[in-house]
Amino acid sequence: MIDATFYDVNEVSASDIAGAxxxxxxxxxxxxxxxxxxxxxxxxxxDLTFVExxxxxxxxxxxxxxxxxxxxxxDYSGPALLIETRFPRGAFAKxxxxxxxxxxxxxxxxxxxxxxxxxxxxILAPNVTIGPNVRIGAGTRISPGTVISTGVTIGRDxxxxxxxxxxxxxxxxGVTILSGSVIGDSGFGLAExxxxxxxxxxFGRVIIQDGVSIGSCVTIDRGLFEDTEIGTNVKxxxxxxxxxxxxxxxxxxxxxxxxxxxxxxxxxxxxxxGRVGVADHINVGTGARLGAGAATMKDVxxxxxxxxxxxxPLKMFFREVAWLAKAASGKS
Numbered sequence: 001m002i003d004a005t006f007y008d009v010n011e012v013s014a015s016d017i018a019g020a021x022x023x024x025x026x027x028x029x030x031x032x033x034x035x036x037x038x039x040x041x042x043x044x045x046x047d048l049t050f051v052e053x054x055x056x057x058x059x060x061x062x063x064x065x066x067x068x069x070x071x072x073x074x075d076y077s078g079p080a081l082l083i084e085t086r087f088p089r090g091a092f093a094k095x096x097x098x099x100x101x102x103x104x105x106x107x108x109x110x111x112x113x114x115x116x117x118x119x120x121x122x123i124l125a126p127n128v129t130i131g132p133n134v135r136i137g138a139g140t141r142i143s144p145g146t147v148i149s150t151g152v153t154i155g156r157d158x159x160x161x162x163x164x165x166x167x168x169x170x171x172x173x174g175v176t177i178l179s180g181s182v183i184g185d186s187g188f189g190l191a192e193x194x195x196x197x198x199x200x201x202x203f204g205r206v207i208i209q210d211g212v213s214i215g216s217c218v219t220i221d222r223g224l225f226e227d228t229e230i231g232t233n234v235k236x237x238x239x240x241x242x243x244x245x246x247x248x249x250x251x252x253x254x255x256x257x258x259x260x261x262x263x264x265x266x267x268x269x270x271x272x273x274g275r276v277g278v279a280d281h282i283n284v285g286t287g288a289r290l291g292a293g294a295a296t297m298k299d300v301x302x303x304x305x306x307x308x309x310x311x312x313p314l315k316m317f318f319r320e321v322a323w324l325a326k327a328a329s330g331k332s
Contacts, residue, residue: 001038002036002037002100002203003151003205005103005133005150005151006102006103006150006151006167006168006205007100007101007102007103007203008100008101008102008103009035009036009099009100010098010099010100010101011033011034011035012033012034012098012099013032013033013034014032014033014034014046014065014081014083015032016098017034017048017065017083017095017098017099032046032065032081033046034046034047034048034065034099035047036048036099036100037049037092037096037099037100037203037225038064038225039224039225039226040056040060040064040066041059042225043062043064043066044062044064045062045063045064046063046064046065047062047064047065048064048065048066048067048092048095048096048099049064049065049066049067049092050066050067050068050088050089050091050092051066051067051068051069051072051088052069052088052089053069054068054069054071054072054074054075054076057072057076057078057080057082060078060079060080061078061079062079062080063079063080063081064080064081065080065081065083066080066081066082066083067082067083067085067088067089067091067092067095068082068083068084068085068088069084069085069086069088070084070085070086071084072084086194087191087192087193087194089191089192089200090191090192090193090194090198091193092191093191093193093198093199093200093201094193094198096201096203097201100201100203102150102168103132103150103151104150105131105132105133105150106131106132106150111127111128111129111130112124112128112129112130113130113131113132113133113134115132115133116130116131116132116133116134116135116136117134117135117136118130118136119136119137119138119139119140119156120138120139121138121139122136122137122138122139122140122141122142123140123141123142124142125141125142125143125144125145125146125162126144127144127145128142128143128144128145128146128147128148129146129147129148130148131147131148131149131150131151131152132150132151133150133151134148134149134150134151134152134153134154135152135153135154136148136153136154137154137155137156137157137158137173138156138157139156139157139158140154140155140156140157140158140159140160141158141159141160142160143160143161143162143163143164143179144162144163145162145163146160146161146162146163146164146165146166147164147165147166147167148166148167149165149166149167149168149184150167151168152166152167152168152169152170152171152184153169153170153171154166154171154175155171155172155173155174155175155210156173156174157173157174158171158173158174158175158176158177159175159176159177160177161177161178161179161180161181161216162179162180163179163180164177164179164180164181164182164183165181165182165183165184165185166183166184167183167184167185167222168184168204168205168206168222169183169184169205169206169207169208169222170205170206170207170208171183171208172208172209172210172211172212172232173210173211174210174211175208175210175211175212175213175214176212176213176214177214177218178214178215178216178218178238179216179217180216180217181214181215181216181217181218181219181220182218182219182220183206183208183214183219183220184205184206184220184221184222185219185221185222186199186201186202186221186222186244187202187221187222187223187224187228187243187244187245187262188221188243188244188262189202189224189244189262200224202221202222202223202224202244203223203224203225204222204223204224204225204226204227204228204244204245205222205223205227205228206220206221206222206223206227206228206229206230207227207228207229207230208220208230209229209230209231209232209233209234209250210232210233211232211233212230212231212232212233212234212235212236213234213235213236214236215236215237215238215239215240215256216238216239217238217239218236218238218239218240218241218242219240219241219242220242221242221243221244222244223244223245224244224245224262225245226245227245228242228243228244228245228246228247229246229247229248230242230248231247231248231249231250231251231252231268232250232251233250233251234248234249234250234251234252234253234254235252235253235254236254236258237254237255237256237257237258237274238256238257239256239257240254240256240257240258240259240260241258241259241260242258242260243260243261243262243263243264243280244262244263245262245263246260246261246262246263246264246265246266247264247265247266248260248266249266249267249268249269249270249286250268250269251268251269252266252267252268252269252270252271252272253270253271253272254272254276255272255273255274255275255276255292256274256275257274257275257276258272258274258275258276258277259275259276259277259278260278261277261278261279261280261281261282262280262281263280263281264278264279264280264281264282264283264284265281265282265283265284266278266284267283267284267285267286267287267288267302268286268287269286269287270284270285270286270287270288270289270290271288271289271290272289272290272294273290273291273292273293273294274292274293275292275293276290276291276292276293276294276296277294277295277296278290278296279295279296279297282296282297282298282299282300283299283300284296284299284300285299285300285301285302285303285304286302286303287302287303288300288301288302288303288304288305288306289304289305289306290305290306290307290311291305291306291307291308291311291314292307293307293308293309294306294307294308294309294311295308295309295310295311296310296311297310297311298310298311
């Protein structure tokens with residue numbers, strides 16, 4: 001579901017979107033009007049979406065407008081209107097920008113938009129910029145040079161450092177964000193097209209729960225379709241990167257230079273040493289520990305401690321280190 005707080009949705013004819021690409025489906029192209037965009041698994045009637053494998057269409061029982069690989073219609077007889085193309089993700093990336101656009105609304109003359117709502121005892125330092133329809137809770141302090149974009153909500157008793165940029169985000173109470181952090185910009189999503197690589201537009205948000213602490217120069221990207229979520233009382237050290245669609249459970253701690261790739265799922269109470277990396281779509285279970293520099297490329301069960309490159313259970317790591325040391329010494 002596209003959040004109208006942050007995005008404008010435009011109805012667009014499916015025939016205009018498709019151009020010269022081939023169609024299949026039971027709907028008249030001139031009458032098919034795209035209503036929004038969505039991930040394939042969540043798409044509803046006349047949402048624009050895409051699949052990269054034809055077999056994914058077996059799960060489609062909605063009249064979506066779907067970019068699909070060439071030949072996908074051969075074995076498909078469902079209600080979807082298919083637009084066949086060599087590059088479904090790239091075609092979607094270009095077309096989706098016509099359907100959903102981020103709200104702009106900046107004034108050329110005012111630092112604080114008149115539609116913004118600031119509760120009692122909000123303190124704004126010089127050169128803070130507040131966009132349209134922003135809401136900031138009582139007792140929050142924002143340091144010089146920070147930019148709060150359209151529709152952002154910030155809870156009570158928060159502290160925002162200097163030169164931060166916050167967009168497409170809802171932030172809870174008692175949150176601390178240190179200087180130079182960027183919350184809510186687009187994630188690093190690429191799509192192949194006939195013209196080369198394209199940046200994939202992002203339509204999600206960042207949700208930061210109560211009591212979170214975020215260090216200096218941290219980046220938290222908004223989701224592609226879903227939200228990027230940071231749970232209650234999470235503590236994130238300086239220079240960490242959290243990619244699109246990541247979910248971080250409550251009371252998790254990340255030391256400096258942590259890097260969480262897209263759609264990683266981090267359970268509650270996880271502890272990460274410095275320079276930990278977690279690959280995309282990896283699950284790290286509740287209470288797990290990742291040692292400094294761990295390159296986490298497999299799911300980590302709850303409560304386990306993993307270390308190394310690639311990361312593995314602690315006992316296995318030490319057994320391998322001992323074996324290597326013994327082999328290197330030449331002892332039998």
